[in-house]
Amino acid sequence: xxxxxxxxxxxxxxxxxxxxxxxxxxxxxxxxxxxxxxxxxxxxxxxxxxxxxxxxxxxxxxxxxxxxxxxxxxxxxxxxxxxxxxxxxxxxxxxxxxxxxxxxxxxxxxxxxxxxxxxxxxxxxxxxxxxxxxxxxxxxxxxxxxxxxxxxxxxxxxxxxxxxxxxxxxxxxxxxxxxxxxxxxxxxxxxxxxxxxxxxxxxxxxxxxxxxxxxxxxxxxxxxxxxxxxxxxxxxxxxxxxxxxxxxxxxxxxxxxxxxxxxxxxxxxxxxxxxxxxxxxxxxxxxxxxxxxxxxxxxxxxxxxxxxxxxxxxxxxxxxxxxxxxxxxxxxxxxxxxxxxxxxxxxxxxxxxxxxxxxxxxxxxxxxxxxx
Numbered sequence: 001x002x003x004x005x006x007x008x009x010x011x012x013x014x015x016x017x018x019x020x021x022x023x024x025x026x027x028x029x030x031x032x033x034x035x036x037x038x039x040x041x042x043x044x045x046x047x048x049x050x051x052x053x054x055x056x057x058x059x060x061x062x063x064x065x066x067x068x069x070x071x072x073x074x075x076x077x078x079x080x081x082x083x084x085x086x087x088x089x090x091x092x093x094x095x096x097x098x099x100x101x102x103x104x105x106x107x108x109x110x111x112x113x114x115x116x117x118x119x120x121x122x123x124x125x126x127x128x129x130x131x132x133x134x135x136x137x138x139x140x141x142x143x144x145x146x147x148x149x150x151x152x153x154x155x156x157x158x159x160x161x162x163x164x165x166x167x168x169x170x171x172x173x174x175x176x177x178x179x180x181x182x183x184x185x186x187x188x189x190x191x192x193x194x195x196x197x198x199x200x201x202x203x204x205x206x207x208x209x210x211x212x213x214x215x216x217x218x219x220x221x222x223x224x225x226x227x228x229x230x231x232x233x234x235x236x237x238x239x240x241x242x243x244x245x246x247x248x249x250x251x252x253x254x255x256x257x258x259x260x261x262x263x264x265x266x267x268x269x270x271x272x273x274x275x276x277x278x279x280x281x282x283x284x285x286x287x288x289x290x291x292x293x294x295x296x297x298x299x300x301x302x303x304x305x306x307x308x309x310x311x312x313x314x315x316x317x318x319x320x321x322x323x324x325x326x327x328x329x330x331x332x333x334x335x336x337x338x339x340x341x342x343x344x345x346x347x348x349x350x351x352x353x354x355x356x357x358x359x360x361x362x363x364x365x366x367x368x369x370x371x372x
Contacts, residue, residue, distance in 0.1 A: 270349075270356050278347055279362070286338035288366050289330075297323035297331035298365040303339060307354055309346030315339055318361060335364040 040048075288295055299320040306312045315336045320328045339362075349357050 268353060268356075270353060274349065274353075278349065278357075278360070281342050281347055282338055282362060285342040286364065287334060292330065293323050293327035294330035294334065295366050297321070297327050298363065299328065299331045299335055300361060300363045301332065301335050301339070302359065302361040305347065305349075305358055305360060307351060309349050310343055311340060331364065335362070338364075 297320055300318040301315050302318050303315040304312045317328075317332045320331065323331065
C-alpha cells in the first residue's frame with residue numbers, strides 16, 4: 001500500500017517538474033542562414049558565361065604628359081629704408097642743491113609747574129551766624145564802643161581842646177558811645193564755634209555817630225545861658241527798667257529749658273509742586289481699610305526730618321477726629337507706617353529750603369489727605 005503511494009507521488013512530482021522546467025532542457029533552434037542574391041539581366045548573364053576572346057589587343061603608347069607651366073617668379077620685395085635714428089633727448093637740467101637746513105636752537109627748559117592750589121570746598125549749607133553775646137538787647141545791634149569812650153545812652157564826640165574858647169570856663173567834653181547791644185539772647189549752648197561759616201547776609205556798614213551836642217560859638221553877652229555840652233553820667237538806670245526785666249526773664253527761661261516761640265523758618269517757601277510731591281510719596285504707601293471704622297478717622301501727625309530727608313525721631317499724633325479709641329490707634333498706625341515705609345533713602349526735597357520742611361505735619365483724611 002505504501003509503495004504504490006510512493007510511486008504515485010513520485011510520478012506526479014516528476015510530471016509537475018517536467019511541466020514547469022521542461023523548457024529549460026530544450027535545445028535552442030538553429031539560426032536561419034540568409035544568402036545575398038544579386039539580380040542581373042540576361043545580357044549580363046550571357047557576358048559572364050561567354051568564353052574569353054583569343055585576339056590580342058594592341059596597346060597604344062601612352063602619350064607623354066605635357067610639362068606643366070612654371071608659375072612666374074614673384075618679384076622680390078623692395079628693401080625697407082633704414083630707419084632714421086631719433087635724436088637723443090636733451091638731458092634734464094640738474095636741480096639746484098637745497099640749502100642746508102638751519103639747525104634748530106635747543107629748546108628752552110620749561111618753567112617748573114606751579115604747585116597745585118588746594119581747592120577749598122564750600123560747605124553744602126551755612127549755618128545762620130550767631131549773634132555776639134552782649135549784656136543788652138535792642139532792635140538794632142550796635143558794635144562794641146571804643147575802649148577810651150565812656151558808655152552813655154547818648155552818642156557825642158569829644159571836644160577839640162585846640163579850638164578857640166571864650167574866657168568862660170567850660171567843662172571838658174568826653175567822647176561817649178552807646179553800650180554794645182544785640183538783637184538776640186545768646187546762651188552758653190549757642191556760643192559760636194571756631195569753624196568759619198559763610199554769613200547769610202552782610203552787615204550794614206556802621207555809620208558815623210550822630211553829634212548830639214555841637215560846640216557852639218561862645219556868646220560873650222550871655223555866658224551863663226549856654227547849656228552844658230554833655231550831661232554828666234551820674235544818673236544810673238532806674239530800678240524798674242523794663243529792658244532789664246525782659247532780659248532777666250529771657251535768660252531765666254533759657255536756663256530753665258523752656259523755649260519761647262520758635263524762630264520763623266528762613267529761606268523761600270516750598271512750592272505747590274514740592275508739597276504735592278511729598279504728599280504723593282507718602283500717599284503711595286498709605287493703606288486704608290475701607291470696611292473698617294478707621295476709614296472714618298481723620299488723624300494729624302507730625303515728625304521731624306534731617307537734611308537727608310529721613311525721619312528723625314518719632315512720628316507723633318497731633319490730633320484725631322471721628323471714630324473710637326481703637327479706630328484712632330489703627331488710623332495713626334497706618335499713617336505712621338506709610339511715612340516710615342516710603343522714606344527709603346530720604347524724601348526728595350530741596351536742601352536749600354531745609355528750614356521750611358524740617359518739621360512736617362500731615363493730615364491723613366481718607367477723603368482728602370492734606371500736607372502742612
